[in-house]
Amino acid sequence: MIIDFHTHAFPDKIAEKALKKIEAMGGIKPKFDGTIKGLLESMDSAGITTSVVLSIATKVSQFESILQWAGSINSERIIAFPSVHPDDEKVVERIFEIKNAGFKGLKMHPYFQDFIIDEEKMFPIYEAIEKAQLILVMHSGYDFAYERIDKAGPKRILKVIEKFPGLKFVATHLGGWEQWKDVEQFLVGKNLLIETSFSYDYLEKRKIEDIILTHNPDQILFGSDTPWADQKAAVEVLKKTEIPIEIKNKIFYQNAIRILGL
Numbered sequence: 001m002i003i004d005f006h007t008h009a010f011p012d013k014i015a016e017k018a019l020k021k022i023e024a025m026g027g028i029k030p031k032f033d034g035t036i037k038g039l040l041e042s043m044d045s046a047g048i049t050t051s052v053v054l055s056i057a058t059k060v061s062q063f064e065s066i067l068q069w070a071g072s073i074n075s076e077r078i079i080a081f082p083s084v085h086p087d088d089e090k091v092v093e094r095i096f097e098i099k100n101a102g103f104k105g106l107k108m109h110p111y112f113q114d115f116i117i118d119e120e121k122m123f124p125i126y127e128a129i130e131k132a133q134l135i136l137v138m139h140s141g142y143d144f145a146y147e148r149i150d151k152a153g154p155k156r157i158l159k160v161i162e163k164f165p166g167l168k169f170v171a172t173h174l175g176g177w178e179q180w181k182d183v184e185q186f187l188v189g190k191n192l193l194i195e196t197s198f199s200y201d202y203l204e205k206r207k208i209e210d211i212i213l214t215h216n217p218d219q220i221l222f223g224s225d226t227p228w229a230d231q232k233a234a235v236e237v238l239k240k241t242e243i244p245i246e247i248k249n250k251i252f253y254q255n256a257i258r259i260l261g262l
Contacts, residue, residue, distance in 0.1 A: 003256035004231060006137070006172055006197040006223030007051040009039045011069055019227065026145030030227035036073050039226070043077065046224075046232035049253070050077050052260075054107035054137055057083040063094055071101060079260065081105045081137060086115045086125060095128040104260055105135030105168070110151040111143040118156040126160060130167040135259060137195070138169060141176030141183075144198075144228075154182035161192045168259070172223065174199035174211055188214045193259065196251065197223030200237040209241050217247045221256055 010018045015034035023029060032038035036053075043051055053073060055066045063084060070080035083106055084094045098106055106129070110117050117138060129136050140157060142148050150156070154176045161169050170193040175183035177198060187194070194215055199208060212220055224234040238248065256262075 001253040002046070002048045002050075002222065002235060003253045003260075004043070004046075004048050004051045004224050004226070004234075005170070005195050005221040005256055007039060007053050007226050007231075008034070008055075008228070009036050009053050009073070010034045012036075022145065022228075026143075026228075028144060028228050031230045032227045034227055036078065040077065042226055042231050046230075046235050048231055048235070050079060050256075052079045052081060052105075052137075052256075054081050055083045056107055056109045056112050057085040057088075058112050060085045060088040063088065067098065067101065070103065079104060081107050081135070083107050084125070085113055086122060087113075091125055092128040095125070095132055095134065099132040099134055103134070105137060105170075107137045107139075109139040109143075111139065111146045116151045116156065118159040122160075123163070126164045126167055130164050133168070135168045135170060137172060139173070140171040141173050141179040143177065148178070150179075152176070153179050154186040157192070158186045158190065161190060165191065169193065170195050170221065173197055173225070174203070174208065178202065180207065180211065183211060184214070189216065191216075191219075193219045193221055193255075195221040195223040196238065197225035197234070198229055200229070200234055205237070205241055208237075209243055212241075212243055212247070212251070217250050218255060218258075220247075220251045221259070222251050222253075 019030045019034045032042045067082045070082040175187045175194045224231045
């Protein structure tokens with residue numbers, strides 16, 4: 001069993017346009033067509049049982065459409081996480097709407113949504129997510145499509161999790177994309193979930209092993225960030241590491257089952 005905690009897909013009618021826009025920004029070609037059908041085919045090829053599909057509200061006005069679409073794609077194999085925009089005047093209300101609709105978490109992205117994760121305007125949002133006991137998947141580190149400005153680095157993440165110790169915070173990209181030295185200094189061993197996506201092609205296998213083996217094995221999740229990374233390749237990289245099989249099993253599915261309440 002493998003659960004991919006970090007995937008993206010789009011409604012059929014906008015998938016092609018969305019992929020082309022992001023590809024133009026970052027120069028990375030998608031590995032499938034961005035639809036749920038394409039994701040399921042990718043999952044089958046990679047031997048992945050379940051994927052968490054993360055949406056990002058890049059505009060305040062997108063909340064309702066994302067919420068409705070997320071509800072429509074939930075299935076035995078797809079677990080959808082909607083999104084809120086930090087500039088939404090009703091953002092706290094939206095968080096509880098997500099909770100009451102039965103979703104398990106939500107996604108936020110400081111580059112696509114233009115915020116800094118430890119700025120004070122975010123604190124009421126984190127407080128509401130903590131109170132709602134939702135999982136917050138947060139883009140962490142730099143982003144390949146944007147200038148290297150620190151909006152979500154490990155030191156900022158540390159400030160957030162220390163202020164909100166009950167927040168179910170998932171730091172993506174092995175704790176902080178292209179800020180992995182700071183991950184080792186500030187986040188490894190701390191009380192937060194770290195997810196592995198989009199690190200495999202940018203870090204040596206030994207460094208991936210170092211970060212994983214020095215963090216709490218109960219707080220690591222497998223992720224790919226498909227369609228921007230290949231799910232099958234991500235699975236194979238983790239399988240080939242020198243990480244004990246019992247920890248691999250926790251990363252591939254056991255931790256996710258517990259966190260998601262499956």
